Amino acid sequence: MTFREVLESRYSVRKFAPDPVPADKLAAVLEAVRVAPSAKNLQPVRFRLFTTPEELALVDACTPCRYGAPAVLLFCYDDEVAWKKEGRPDAGPVDVSIACTYAMLEAANQGLGSVWVMNADCAKLRELLSLPPRILPICLLPFGFAAPDAEPGPMHARRVPLEAMRLREEA
Numbered sequence: 001m002t003f004r005e006v007l008e009s010r011y012s013v014r015k016f017a018p019d020p021v022p023a024d025k026l027a028a029v030l031e032a033v034r035v036a037p038s039a040k041n042l043q044p045v046r047f048r049l050f051t052t053p054e055e056l057a058l059v060d061a062c063t064p065c066r067y068g069a070p071a072v073l074l075f076c077y078d079d080e081v082a083w084k085k086e087g088r089p090d091a092g093p094v095d096v097s098i099a100c101t102y103a104m105l106e107a108a109n110q111g112l113g114s115v116w117v118m119n120a121d122c123a124k125l126r127e128l129l130s131l132p133p134r135i136l137p138i139c140l141l142p143f144g145f146a147a148p149d150a151e152p153g154p155m156h157a158r159r160v161p162l163e164a165m166r167l168r169e170e171a
């Protein structure tokens with residue numbers, strides 16, 4: 001697939017086939033996480049991969065949004081590592097977003113579906129995983145093969161025109 005085809009074919013998959021993610025595709029998704037850029041190259045992103053029934057049950061206890069995916073990445077950052085500067089937003093959530101976007105696009109490149117999930121009980125996740133206080137969970141990425149009858153949701157096609165995004169100079 002060309003990069004343009006990856007961008008155009010990706011959509012949020014909300015119905016997955018149960019088949020496990022092949023090892024080479026999984027490795028490609030994780031490598032995308034590894035090479036993602038981060039502020040000052042501090043690389044504060046931390047992840048957990050869930051694939052076993054026990055691990056996936058734990059995910060299900062914290063979100064209604066796994067949609068049957070056979071693999072889920074939890075993206076966190078280490079608050080003691082992420083770039084910070086007074087008066088600026090902390091870079092940790094930005095770094096996580098880049099890593100998750102890389103994973104999402106590499107998944108699409110591998111013929112896998114994925115969905116970015118923020119609708120998760122992060123406090124419960126922290127507790128169930130015994131995460132130390134400096135590790136802050138941000139989002140989940142369920143991924144795997146899309147079910148044969150999976151299709152884009154109605155919001156997929158709804159994008160505002162570019163002009164609606166362009167900031168205008170105040171009069």
Ligand SMILES: Cc1cc2nc3c(=O)[nH]c(=O)nc-3n(C[C@H](O)[C@H](O)[C@H](O)COP(=O)(O)O)c2cc1C
Nearest residue numbers: 010011012065115116117118119120152153155156
């Ligand atoms: C930051 C972020 C958080 C999201 N959280 C959820 C979520 O919790 N549950 C869900 O089903 N989809 C979630 N989505 C998917 C969006 O609803 C979806 O990307 C958007 O509607 C556009 O549809 P598309 O991805 O199919 O193009 C999230 C997407 C982003 C970027």
